Amino acid sequence: RKEVEQDPGPFNVPEGATVAFNCTYSNxxxxxxxxxxxxxxxxxxxxxxxxxxxNEDGRFxxxxxxxxxxxxxxxxxxxxxxSATYLCVVNxxxxxxxxxxxxxxxxxx
Amino acid sequence: xxxVTQTPKHLVMGMTxxxxxxxxxxxxxxxxxxxxxKAKKPPELMFVYSYxxxxxxxxxxxxxxxxxxxxxxxxxxxxxxxxxxxxxxLCASSPRGPKDGYTFGSGTRLTVV
Numbered sequence: 633r634k635e636v637e638q639d640p641g642p643f644n645v646p647e648g649a650t651v652a653f654n655c656t657y658s659n660x661x662x663x664x665x666x667x668x669x670x671x672x673x674x675x676x677x678x679x680x681x682x683x684x685x686x687n688e689d690g691r692f693x694x695x696x697x698x699x700x701x702x703x704x705x706x707x708x709x710x711x712x713x714x715s716a717t718y719l720c721v722v723n724x725x726x727x728x729x730x731x732x733x734x735x736x737x738x739x740x741x
Numbered sequence: 742x743x744x745v746t747q748t749p750k751h752l753v754m755g756m757t758x759x760x761x762x763x764x765x766x767x768x769x770x771x772x773x774x775x776x777x778x779k780a781k782k783p784p785e786l787m788f789v790y791s792y793x794x795x796x797x798x799x800x801x802x803x804x805x806x807x808x809x810x811x812x813x814x815x816x817x818x819x820x821x822x823x824x825x826x827x828x829x830x831l832c833a834s835s836p837r838g839p840k841d842g843y844t845f846g847s848g849t850r851l852t853v854v
Contacts, residue, residue, distance in 0.1 A: 664840040675831055675845035676784065719783055723839045727797070731783035 633658055636722050638732035646740055649710045653735045655720030656702045665696055666721040667705045670734065676719055680705070710739045744768075747832050747846035755854055756822060762849045764815040764832030772838050773815040775807060776831040778848070784831055790815060791838065822853045 638655045645651050657665075665682035680687060682694040682703045693706040703720055717734040724730075745766045754760050764773065772791050776784035789797035790809040798807075804826075806818040815832055829850050833843040 666842055668843075675847050676843070677845070678842045681842060721839075727789070727791075727838050729786065729839045729843075733783055 634733075635659060635730045636720060636732040638718075638720055638735050640733055640735060642736040642738055644738045644740060645710055647710055647712060649739075650706065650708045651710055651737060652704055652706045653718055653720075653737075654702050654704050655722075655732050656700075657722045657730075658701070659722070659724055659730075660701065661724055662701075662722045663725045664723040665703045666723075667694055667703075668719045668721060669716040670719060671716050679718070707737075710737075712739050712741065715739045745832055745834055745844050745846035747830075747849050749849055750847065751850050751852075753852045753854060754819065754822065756824070758822075759818070759820045761819065762817040762830055762832075762851075764817075764846055765813055766834045766844070767813055768834065768836075768844065769812075770834035770836050770844070771812060772835045772841075773809065774833040774835075774843070775805075775815070775817050776833060776845075778829045778831055788817075819851075822851075824853050827852045 636657050667679040668676040669679045670676040680694045682696045684696045686695045691708045695704045715738050717736050719734045720732040722730050748763045775787040778784045786799050787801045788807040793809045804821050808816040829848045831848045832846040835841040
C-alpha cells in the first residue's frame, strides 16, 4: 500500500461546478499536510496548508480527518484556470515529505 | 523577494559531460531541497540541506553531488549521467523544514543524450 494515495482522476467538470478530492495517508504519526497545484510543465505551487479545524481560502476549502487519515480539498464555483494537477503532501516528524501521485482536474466551458 | 531561482532552465548533456545546476533564494529560508520529477509522476526527494548541512540523502547515485556554499545557494553537480536521469530537477526551500511548506523553483529540464 502506498504511503499517500490519491484518486488520479481525471476529473472533468463544467465551469461553476463543485469538485472534491481526497487523499489518504497510512502513517498515523504524520504531522503536517498540504495541497499543491501543478500546471503542465511548471513547478508545484503551494495552495493550502491543511488543519484539523479546516481552512478556507476563497473558493478552496481544505480539511483534515486524523481519525480516518485523509485530507480533502473542495473547490467551489470551478474556473477554467483551476485546471491543473493537485498534489497532496504529507509530512512526518522525521522531516520527510511524501507526495501523492496527483489528481488531474480539467474544467470545461 | 519570494522566489527560488534556478539556472539553467534547460540543459542537454552527454553522458561523459560534467555540468552543474544552480539554485538561489533570498527569503532567509534555512532548508533547501533537490527534487527530481519525471513526466506524470510526483516529485521525488533527492537531498535536503538544513542550515547548510546535508541532512537527508535519499540513496541518490554518486553521479549526483549536492553542494550548499551558503544559506542562499544550492548546487547540484552532475557527472557521467545516464539517459534515464533525464527529468525535471526542482529546487525548493522552506523557512525551517517541510512542515513550513515548500517554495519551488521553476526547475531545470535536463536531457541526457
